[in-house]
Amino acid sequence: GAVVSQHPSWVICKSGTSVKIECRSLDFQATTMFWYRQFPKQSLMLMATSNEGSKATYEQGVEKDKFLINHASLTLSTLTVTSAHPEDSSFYICSARGSSGDFYNEQFFGPGTRLTVL
Amino acid sequence: QKEVEQNSGPLSVPEGAIASLNCTYSDRGSQSFFWYRQYSGKSPELIMSIYSNGDKEDGRFTAQLNKASQYVSLLIRDSQPSDSATYLCAVTRSGGSYIPTFGRGTSLIVHP
Numbered sequence: 001g002a003v004v005s006q007h008p009s010w011v012i013c014k015s016g017t018s019v020k021i022e023c024r025s026l027d028f029q030a031t032t033m034f035w036y037r038q039f040p041k042q043s044l045m046l047m048a049t050s051n052e053g054s055k056a057t058y059e060q061g062v063e064k065d066k067f068l069i070n071h072a073s074l075t076l077s078t079l080t081v082t083s084a085h086p087e088d089s090s091f092y093i094c095s096a097r098g099s100s101g102d103f104y105n106e107q108f109f110g111p112g113t114r115l116t117v118l
Numbered sequence: 119q120k121e122v123e124q125n126s127g128p129l130s131v132p133e134g135a136i137a138s139l140n141c142t143y144s145d146r147g148s149q150s151f152f153w154y155r156q157y158s159g160k161s162p163e164l165i166m167s168i169y170s171n172g173d174k175e176d177g178r179f180t181a182q183l184n185k186a187s188q189y190v191s192l193l194i195r196d197s198q199p200s201d202s203a204t205y206l207c208a209v210t211r212s213g214g215s216y217i218p219t220f221g222r223g224t225s226l227i228v229h230p
Contacts, residue, residue, distance in 0.1 A: 034217070043222040044162070044206070093161045105150055105167075107208070107218060112161040 002028045002103045004096050006110030013084055014118055021079045021113045023094030028103045029074040030096035035067070038091045038112075050077045074099070084117040091115075120145040122209050124221035131228055137194040139224050141207030144188070151183055153192045154206040156223065162206055166192065197228040 003026040013019050023033055033050045048069050050056045056069035068080040077096075081088055093112040098104050121144040131137045139153075150169055154162035168174045168181040168190065180193040190209070194201055204225050210218040 044220050046217065046220075049217055091159075095162075106164060107152065108164055109154075109161040 002026075002096075002098060002106070002108045004094065004108045004110040006094055006113055008113060009111060010114040010116075012116045012118065015085050016083055018080055018082045019084055019115060021081075021092055021094070021115075023077045023079070023096065023110050025075045025096040025098075025108070028096070028098045029100060031074060031099035032097045033071060033077040034095045034097070034107070035069060035077075035079050036093045036095065038093060040091075044093070047079075081115065084115070086117045089115055089117045120148075120209075120219045122207055122219045122221040124205075124207055124224045126222060127225040128227050129224055131197050131226070133197060133199060133228055133230050135197050135228075137197045137201065137226055137228065139192040139194070139205050139207075139226065141190045141192075141209075141221055142188055143190070143207075143209045143219070145209065145211070145219070146185075146188065147211050148185075148188075148209045150210045150218075151181070151190045152208040152210075152218070153179075153181060153190075154208060154220075155201075156204045156206060158203075165205075194226075197226075199228050199230055202226055202228050 007022045035047045036044045048056045048058045050071040058064045071077040095109040097107045153166045156162040166181040174181045178195045182191045204223040206223045207221040208218040
């Protein structure tokens with residue numbers, strides 16, 4: 001399958017600071033990337049859909065000013081958690097959907113970023 | 119609202135048995151179906167994709183799709199303890215603008 005990388009894999013930050021998470025599709029182009037959040041023992045929760053070159057579409061209840069998403073190229077999307085608070089501590093996972101070729105329409109997940117806000 | 123339903127389990131099977139995981143969906147326009155495996159504390163990993171009615175086999179895994187019944191299943195033959203994980207079903211319409219809908223997952227436990 002295709003490879004999606006995510007960086008950093010874990011981060012600890014102080015309350016009030018901002019954290020940036022990068023998601024890259026390494027061997028395929030992804031017009032669309034997705035950002036999910038998952039709390040322990042709970043299911044995936046879609047936060048936003050990111051399309052290359054356009055504004056992200058946020059799910060209901062997700063604050064777009066708090067979770068800034070930029071999809072600058074066909075292989076890179078970033079999520080910035082601004083003014084993080086302890087309740088933002090979670091497992092953030094990106095995924096990329098292939099836009100052509102062998103991986104067309106298939107969605108591959110990055111390894112996730114575990115965020116802890118103190 | 120598009121829904122994907124899975125039994126949360128846990129489904130417990132002995133090593134070497136066949137594990138059968140089921141998923142139903144509500145959107146009749148769905149065209150793409152995926153099974154993911156998620157180990158505890160890790161992100162989901164794509165196991166199988168299926169687009170046409172019938173069976174699709176890949177190693178020990180077989181995905182079965184019945185669009186008329188809005189039903190997709192995953193069979194795992196010769197189950198191993200390493201197969202113990204949560205299995206997520208995802209369903210979507212084809213095309214760049216569609217967002218996959220995920221089920222809540224079925225927990226599978228394969229005991230020695």
